[in-house]
Amino acid sequence: MSHRFNLGWIGLGQMGAPMAERLLGEEVNLHVFDLDPEVMGAFVDKGAVAHASPQAVADAAEIVFACLPDPSVSERVAFGPDGVATGRKIRLYVETSTIGNGCIQAIGIELAKSGIVTIDGPISGGAPAAREGRLTMMVSGDPDAVAEVTPWLSRIGRQVTCLGPRLGQAQIMKLVNNMVMAANMVVASEGLSLGSKAGLDVVAMMEVLMTSTGSSRALTEILVRALHPGTDDFGAHLSIVQKDVSLGISEATALGISLPALDAVRGVWTAAAAGDLARQDLTCILRYIEQQAGTEVRAG
Template sequence: MNIGMIGLGHMGSAMARRMIEGGHDVVGFDTSREAMDRLAAAGGQGAAHPREVADRAELVLACLPGKQASFDTAFGEHGVVHGARIRTYVEMSTLGRDAMTRIAGSLAAAGIGFLDAPVSGGPRGAAEGRLTAIVSGPSETIEAARPALAAVASNIFVIGPEPGMAQVCKLVNNILSITAMVATCEAVSMGVKAGLDARTMIDVINVSTGRNSATMDKFPKSILPRSFSYGGPLAIGLKDIDLYLELAHDMRMPAAIGTTVSGVFNHIASRLGAESDYSTMIKVFEEWGDVVVGDDPDTTSGG
């Protein structure tokens, strides 16, 4: 199947590789020359802009960093809305409900089917084809996109028929994941300060009630080995928190936990830089506790 992929960052490039490995012909676009070179090395074809991708593929996926990039890609001067061949557009970014509704309306006017399909699982999940795809849209559009979704996601959940519904579910998931990461960084740093071994703590937590995505994935694979190679930047977390708080405001719901996490996360990003790897946030908690959370006992200290 001929599939377009727009946005070849940590997530998009991994998904493009999975689709190529699955036997699909992939034509892609990214503003980064390095990303385009990676696509070519993986066996994909490059395009000059989103419209060219939509000229060459009936099914086009997008995984982009923010609203403006998604708007430009969908209906900008060189957007997919002007493409000659496109029939189905799948937006896999996390943009919030209102942005998805706007994109869906613009593409519908051009006769292009639209699917709201954010994914969860991180760069590692994308590379291994075990993402969770959260989708909402018309059933015929879901079926048109299923071959591509199946190549990158081991779980596909249909949330409802309207674009935007999947965004709400994704934001609920993301604030839980971010909150768990921040809380785990604080708690494990405190345990190390008290003299506990970081790896032993994580092993205990992972067979106990405190386990979460941070203890099961980010800590053992990126933080404890001190590789800080989760793959995504802190900026993505900042964006997701802001979108969650926007949703809470729209729903007239209090968001005491989300607001607290936002304050902590913004401090972390200002201290380390928003483009730092997501897993580096542990360094701020280490500074506060005067500890190092790692596997090497020579690098950890009790308080």
């Protein structure tokens, strides 16, 4: 191979690890950092190079991707002590985390001081889709930079949609998507709980819903996993959805928009996350709504 690309990846969690894995290959030197040495060790076994900090990754790679849990971590990784801003080699920084419009713009401004171009690149699809390369990739930012990273994004996901030239446009789209998904999950859970309380069979309810106007991917691909014991395993914590819905409401407030239905949805996710379900799979929103209804929704 005449040329090997030096790519970096920071954050090897539930989503980051399967995404980063899709960049491994003979033509790529993949430089990684995560707080979990065991996870980094697994990547070293697959041919990656482990580093001691985000800065060290940015010293080694021209294009660095990040997949991180919340805005404060994203800011620390970008321009905190040992952040990528002080890296010697990095040119492009692709933030795939869901952190909101204000945070991605702040990162863009700070990294630009070091001559680094930031690309807004949140993703949707969940851990199963990440493992199978089926993610939807949303991207916004400088058109030339977006064009340069698009081949790598296409390797991670099956669809790459450019939302515009401004940082934050992809973040807003991701929040819109997650808010709609969160609302669909709450409404479907409440409907199933109502039917169950009235004595309807869950399999029969699903048969009708999946072929009728009440259908949604939130029901047929996500919530369906909670209908059988032991299958609450979509792969993202309930608290992540609560965070995203709250971020979306904050963006709406900043724009002077009232979203009463989605604000009510936020209340449901916030109440669920306040208990012992916060670190459980997002499909456990059904468990919370069952508790409120005093019923159980189970196939069989």
